[in-house]
Amino acid sequence: MTTEVAEKLYYRIGEVESITGIPAYVLRYWESEFKLLRPKKNPAGQRLYRPRDLELVQRIKTLLYEERLTLEGAKKRLISESRRTDQLEFGMKEATYAEVLKRIRDRLGVLRARLGP
Secondary structure, three states, X not given: OOHHHHHOOOEEHHHHHHHHOOXXXXXXXXXXXXXXXXOEEOOOXXXXXXXXXXXXHHHHHHHHHHOOOOHHHXXXXXXXXXXXXXXXXXXXXXXXXXXXXXXXXXXXXXXXXXXXX
8 A cells, every 4th residue: 555545544435446446336336245344434424544444445356356256265365364364363372372371380480490399
Protein backbone atom coordinates (compact mmCIF):
# COMPACT_ATOMS: atom_id res chain seq x y z
CA MET A 1 0.00 0.00 0.00
CA THR A 2 1.08 3.57 -0.54
CA THR A 3 2.04 5.89 2.28
CA GLU A 4 -1.06 7.98 1.51
CA VAL A 5 -3.19 4.96 2.35
CA ALA A 6 -1.38 4.19 5.60
CA GLU A 7 -1.78 7.73 6.96
CA LYS A 8 -5.55 7.81 7.59
CA LEU A 9 -7.57 5.86 10.15
CA TYR A 10 -10.75 5.74 8.06
CA TYR A 11 -11.63 6.07 4.39
CA ARG A 12 -15.01 6.76 2.85
CA ILE A 13 -16.26 4.54 0.08
CA GLY A 14 -15.40 7.15 -2.59
CA GLU A 15 -11.80 7.25 -1.38
CA VAL A 16 -11.60 3.46 -1.40
CA GLU A 17 -13.03 3.50 -4.92
CA SER A 18 -10.33 5.88 -6.15
CA ILE A 19 -7.50 4.06 -4.32
CA THR A 20 -8.46 0.54 -5.43
CA GLY A 21 -10.17 1.22 -8.74
CA ILE A 22 -13.18 -0.82 -7.61
CA PRO A 23 -16.55 0.90 -8.15
CA ALA A 24 -18.60 1.68 -5.03
CA TYR A 25 -21.45 -0.62 -6.07
CA VAL A 26 -18.97 -3.53 -6.34
CA LEU A 27 -17.57 -2.72 -2.89
CA ARG A 28 -21.08 -2.79 -1.43
CA TYR A 29 -21.74 -6.13 -3.18
CA TRP A 30 -18.50 -7.58 -1.82
CA GLU A 31 -19.63 -6.62 1.69
CA SER A 32 -22.66 -8.87 1.24
CA GLU A 33 -20.55 -11.72 -0.14
CA PHE A 34 -17.41 -11.63 2.03
CA LYS A 35 -18.13 -11.82 5.75
CA LEU A 36 -14.59 -10.65 6.58
CA LEU A 37 -15.25 -7.31 4.86
CA ARG A 38 -17.31 -5.31 7.33
CA PRO A 39 -16.51 -1.58 7.30
CA LYS A 40 -17.85 0.46 10.20
CA LYS A 41 -20.66 2.90 9.62
CA ASN A 42 -20.89 6.36 11.11
CA PRO A 43 -24.16 7.67 12.61
CA ALA A 44 -25.19 8.94 9.16
CA GLY A 45 -24.80 5.43 7.76
CA GLN A 46 -21.71 6.17 5.66
CA ARG A 47 -19.20 3.36 5.37
CA LEU A 48 -15.83 3.93 7.02
CA TYR A 49 -13.11 1.59 5.79
CA ARG A 50 -10.08 1.01 8.02
CA PRO A 51 -6.63 0.34 6.53
CA ARG A 52 -7.11 -3.40 7.12
CA ASP A 53 -10.43 -3.23 5.21
CA LEU A 54 -8.53 -1.56 2.39
CA GLU A 55 -5.95 -4.37 2.42
CA LEU A 56 -8.77 -6.90 2.30
CA VAL A 57 -10.36 -5.15 -0.68
CA GLN A 58 -7.00 -5.27 -2.46
CA ARG A 59 -6.65 -8.98 -1.62
CA ILE A 60 -10.18 -9.74 -2.90
CA LYS A 61 -9.42 -7.79 -6.07
CA THR A 62 -6.26 -9.84 -6.59
CA LEU A 63 -8.06 -13.13 -6.02
CA LEU A 64 -10.94 -12.30 -8.35
CA TYR A 65 -9.27 -10.31 -11.12
CA GLU A 66 -5.68 -11.56 -11.24
CA GLU A 67 -5.96 -15.15 -9.99
CA ARG A 68 -9.36 -15.47 -11.70
CA LEU A 69 -11.02 -17.28 -8.79
CA THR A 70 -14.78 -17.49 -8.47
CA LEU A 71 -16.49 -15.79 -5.53
CA GLU A 72 -16.69 -19.13 -3.73
CA GLY A 73 -13.02 -19.86 -4.42
CA ALA A 74 -12.00 -16.43 -3.15
CA LYS A 75 -14.12 -16.87 0.01
CA LYS A 76 -12.50 -20.24 0.73
CA ARG A 77 -9.01 -18.85 0.16
CA LEU A 78 -9.63 -15.87 2.47
CA ILE A 79 -11.04 -18.09 5.19
CA SER A 80 -8.08 -20.47 5.00
CA GLU A 81 -5.65 -17.53 5.06
CA SER A 82 -7.36 -16.00 8.10
CA ARG A 83 -7.28 -19.34 9.93
CA ARG A 84 -3.59 -19.75 9.15
CA THR A 85 -2.90 -16.27 10.53
CA ASP A 86 -4.90 -17.06 13.70
CA GLN A 87 -2.96 -20.29 14.17
CA LEU A 88 0.36 -18.48 13.75
CA GLU A 89 -0.65 -15.87 16.32
CA PHE A 90 -1.75 -18.62 18.73
CA GLY A 91 1.54 -20.44 18.17
CA MET A 92 3.50 -17.30 18.96
CA LYS A 93 1.47 -16.67 22.11
CA GLU A 94 1.98 -20.28 23.13
CA ALA A 95 5.76 -19.96 22.67
CA THR A 96 5.79 -16.77 24.72
CA TYR A 97 3.85 -18.45 27.53
CA ALA A 98 6.20 -21.43 27.45
CA GLU A 99 9.18 -19.09 27.73
CA VAL A 100 7.65 -17.24 30.69
CA LEU A 101 6.83 -20.52 32.45
CA LYS A 102 10.40 -21.72 31.93
CA ARG A 103 11.76 -18.53 33.51
CA ILE A 104 9.38 -18.90 36.48
CA ARG A 105 10.40 -22.53 36.89
CA ASP A 106 14.10 -21.55 36.84
CA ARG A 107 13.53 -18.81 39.44
CA LEU A 108 11.63 -21.21 41.68
CA GLY A 109 14.50 -23.68 41.36
CA VAL A 110 16.98 -21.00 42.47
CA LEU A 111 14.78 -20.08 45.45
CA ARG A 112 14.40 -23.73 46.40
CA ALA A 113 18.17 -24.18 46.31
CA ARG A 114 18.65 -21.12 48.54
CA LEU A 115 16.15 -22.40 51.11
CA GLY A 116 17.98 -25.70 51.29
CA PRO A 117 16.66 -29.23 51.77
